[in-house]
Amino acid sequence: MIGSLMRYIESKADEYVEDLRKLCRQPSVSAQGVGIEECAELLRELMEEAGISARVYPVKEGNPVVLGEVRGGKEKNGCIGFYNHYDVQPPEPLELWETPPFEAAIRDGKIYARGVSDNKGNVMARIEAVKAVRDVLGEVPIDLKFLVEGEEEVGSPHLPNFVKGHAHLLKADGYIWEGDGVDEKNRPVITLGAKGIIYVEFRARGAKRDAHSSSAPLIPNPAWRLVWALSTIKGPDEKIRIPGWYDDVVEPSDVERKLLEEAPFEEEEKKRELGLKEFLGGLKGFEALKALYFSPTATICGLDAGYKGPGAKTVLPCEAVAKMDFRLVEAQKPRKLLKMLREHLDREGFSDIEVVSYSGYEPAKTSPSDPFARYFIETVEKVYGNKPVVLPTTAGTSPIYTIRNWMGIPVASGGGVGYPRSNVHAPNENIRIEDYIRSIKFVATLITSYKPERLRKTAEKG
Numbered sequence: 001m002i003g004s005l006m007r008y009i010e011s012k013a014d015e016y017v018e019d020l021r022k023l024c025r026q027p028s029v030s031a032q033g034v035g036i037e038e039c040a041e042l043l044r045e046l047m048e049e050a051g052i053s054a055r056v057y058p059v060k061e062g063n064p065v066v067l068g069e070v071r072g073g074k075e076k077n078g079c080i081g082f083y084n085h086y087d088v089q090p091p092e093p094l095e096l097w098e099t100p101p102f103e104a105a106i107r108d109g110k111i112y113a114r115g116v117s118d119n120k121g122n123v124m125a126r127i128e129a130v131k132a133v134r135d136v137l138g139e140v141p142i143d144l145k146f147l148v149e150g151e152e153e154v155g156s157p158h159l160p161n162f163v164k165g166h167a168h169l170l171k172a173d174g175y176i177w178e179g180d181g182v183d184e185k186n187r188p189v190i191t192l193g194a195k196g197i198i199y200v201e202f203r204a205r206g207a208k209r210d211a212h213s214s215s216a217p218l219i220p221n222p223a224w225r226l227v228w229a230l231s232t233i234k235g236p237d238e239k240i241r242i243p244g245w246y247d248d249v250v251e252p253s254d255v256e257r258k259l260l261e262e263a264p265f266e267e268e269e270k271k272r273e274l275g276l277k278e279f280l281g282g283l284k285g286f287e288a289l290k291a292l293y294f295s296p297t298a299t300i301c302g303l304d305a306g307y308k309g310p311g312a313k314t315v316l317p318c319e320a321v322a323k324m325d326f327r328l329v330e331a332q333k334p335r336k337l338l339k340m341l342r343e344h345l346d347r348e349g350f351s352d353i354e355v356v357s358y359s360g361y362e363p364a365k366t367s368p369s370d371p372f373a374r375y376f377i378e379t380v381e382k383v384y385g386n387k388p389v390v391l392p393t394t395a396g397t398s399p400i401y402t403i404r405n406w407m408g409i410p411v412a413s414g415g416g417v418g419y420p421r422s423n424v425h426a427p428n429e430n431i432r433i434e435d436y437i438r439s440i441k442f443v444a445t446l447i448t449s450y451k452p453e454r455l456r457k458t459a460e461k462g
């Protein structure tokens with residue numbers, strides 16, 4: 001059965017490529033508000049054509065969410081959910097594209113378009129998999145849920161509330177996130193989580209206006225206030241100095257350590273590319289990877305005060321601003337840490353410094369021993385014929401926590417269309433057509449070989 005399904009998918013490759021090009025030709029730039037409604041509607045149509053009942057849900061002051069559902073007969077057959085986003089990054093700078101970003105040109109076995117890798121190729125592969133399974137088997141043997149948002153590239157500001165309000169429509173045994181892809185050596189990459197984040201702006205103010213610096217003995221200098229305050233947050237030993245910050249940080253489990261030990265890490269190449277003699281604190285190998293994925297960070301992203309033009313200007317600035325992001329791990333919670341940060345500054349004598357908070361994401365992880373995660377990893381290995389690289393989490397952030405933490409559903413990402421030269425967020429974004437077709441095969445295999453009762457047995461065996 002699987003063999004004929006795989007052959008059928010190969011025979012339909014041209015049609016699947018055309019569907020994806022159609023989706024890519026519809027711009028959907030969330031940061032610029034371009035083509036959003038049209039793209040949501042097109043997506044709904046493509047889903048309906050594949051036999052997925054789909055609906056566009058308007059979001060107050062936000063971009064619509066497209067939800068899709070497949071009822072695969074009996075409830076006991078289980079349910080898999082998919083998260084994707086239909087919005088894309090702005091295509092600029094346009095002059096660096098070899099063909100226009102929304103033309104979806106094909107060259108050398110690749111499709112070039114803004115969003116083709118991040119994330120339209122993945123959502124389309126999932127839709128085509130459903131279509132193929134229905135064509136060959138008559139019906140999809142399990143239930144499926146599709147959650148496709150239109151604001152991922154601007155930080156998913158409305159997704160948490162949407163998930164809260166529509167939790168009853170989103171239930172599933174496990175979710176497959178955006179998709180990932182393969183690495184330099186064509187090994188499939190699977191990720192099982194994401195770090196959290198808080199993003200803040202610090203504002204220090206002094207006099208009503210800039211002053212002559214000769215008045216320095218009398219007038220407070222917000223640039224110094226800010227620098228002193230920042231230096232209480234992290235020390236030259238790279239440790240965050242806010243008391244309690246590390247309380248909810250947990251060491252990697254044995255299984256996670258093993259995954260890190262097995263994970264490829266081209267550290268010399270990375271250092272060379274960045275022009276670094278060594279990583280911070282001389283970190284190497286396993287310890288470097290552990291720091292990358294398992295430690296919280298405090299990063300000054302921007303710092304601004306006073307005169308920065310040519311020559312000298314003896315000025316005493318009236319304000320200073322810094323932007324910082326803090327990446328969170330394990331059980332660290334944004335709201336609790338924001339409160340800790342404020343209290344810390346007050347305790348250190350910096351209650352004059354205003355803290356404005358922008359975004360907060362919880363960290364989220366699914367254990368590699370979770371039965372659904374294990375099923376997912378095994379299926380990737382089966383379809384790709386290559387041992388996957390499994391990362392317990394990523395160093396970046398994503399709204400996984402809404403499904404993983406709030407709904408208690410395991411989440412994994414993998415089997416997607418990306419490869420190292422996909423140029424995600426950059427000019428000439430592209431995917432290889434062979435990766436797209438393989439991704440369709442993977443999803444088709446995932447939804448036709450899923451047996452929840454087997455998962456329960458794996459869980460009991462531990």
Ligand SMILES: [Zn+2]
Pocket residue numbers: 089118153425
């Ligand atoms: Zn992106």
